[in-house]
Amino acid sequence: MSVISITDVLAGKYPVGESISVHGWIRTRRDSKAGISFLAVHDGSCFDAIQAIVPNDLNNYESEVQKLTTGCSVKVTGILVESPGKGQAFEIQATAVEVLGFVEDPDTYPMAAKRHSLEFLREQGHLRARTNIGGATTRVRNTLAQALHRFFHEKGYYWISTPLITGSDCEGAGEMFRVSTLDMENLPRTEKGDIDFAEDFFGKETFLTVSGQLNVETYACALSKVYTFGPTFRAENSNTSRHLAEFWMVEPELAFAHLCDAADLAEEMLKYVFKALLEERPDDMAFFQQRVDKTVLDRLNNVISADFVRMDYTDAIEILQNCGKKFENPVSWGVDLNSEHERYLAEEHVGGPVVLQNYPKDIKSFYMRLNDDGKTVAAMDILAPGIGEIIGGSEREERIEVLDKRLAEMNLDPADYAWYRDLRRYGTVPHSGFGLGFERLVAYATGIGNIRDTIPFPRAPKTAAF
């Protein structure tokens, strides 16, 4: 026996006139003196609840049905009928209501049938999935994740499970969380007095990964088209609405490809997943459009239909210098762009996503491929109106002598990158890739302003509840 989902009932997948059972939680109960009660039963399978009509001649009507409040769990059995009321196509004429669990004290049940602030809901991490916005976000997040996997699968990419625990402390993308089983009260010491990590679980220092990129490059240099999709960890003390200490990242890596190929892939990918989202979750997206951000649908449709603008860093600097707008941080060639600059380019100058590319080498990572001009690297950021950088990527430096020169310039020890250098020593190929912050994608797609509301259990500085 399988459990019936309310989404299937509301979609008309069950015959009218026959008896079915649904399970779920009460959203609201309304009593009518005509001798019936209306129950809105919600199981999270879709945005809408199903309405059950409960006659007062059920033997537990007074003892239980009339005591149902928001949040109580029930199994409702009854005849599926076309609804004479407005607001729903089908409803259930209940023949039995089994209460699975009451709400202890309706007065203090946090998820009362009323509007709550997102800040309050965040403190109720174990219950917020029961709200409209919590459920809708969760379903959208799932749809986007599934669409990403499907996109890469259809294009022949292989999903690579890169490690979460890394023995390399030089991934270069940020502060790392240490992984250790040493007794912090009684640390083993070397003769010099340093902590003796040879005694630690892995026999060396280990950390949580900040990016799967370096690892996935090794598989790109064997299977050609690959990607990782998994959690990454950054111990940065970032207190903003667009950073998390634990976030999910999609990182495709493509062999025999240049920067323009990575940019094309990113554009195609975003269009694909937004199209899938609009097709598969019209109910949730209508909610976001109405209650969260009145511009989401236009924005997503715009991304789907418009070509992404490609712009060189050097041209962007010129645009910023000549736009007549006063910036707090002055612009000149060689400086890293600030939020205000990125926002101007994406929101005002272009009015949509923009691919910014070919940055000065001195403000970018060692592994990015040096351009022929000798001063820029083949790096790109995709900036989205509203949230800023959503994708960062590059063509990787595949020439061993150039890579070694870059490592030396940045005072990095080639020995730390031995296996990474091997990829360039044994049958090197041009290859490119990028990283997409998955929670930023969810935020962009829903209009939710704080990234902490796009992941079920957010991890941020001083925040690890639940």
Add this chain to the structure above:
RNA sequence: UCCCCUGUAGCUCAGUUGGUUAGAGCGGUGGACUGUUAAUCCAUGUGUCGUCUGUUCAAAUCAGACCAGGGGAGCCA
């Protein structure tokens, strides 16, 4: 980590130029009405006023520190 703002009932907030008894809406509860739709109408309870320290005859109100949340910045995805 830096700057600005906020922290009062289950929730969203008002208020307090320091002085006996702290306010509203929503939610909850009780009732009326109703094939209802977060319905409507009537009635009704609720508070270590973020924590600690200080100033004072007196602090929820003033000051300091700390904690938490929001907005902006930096780091980035």
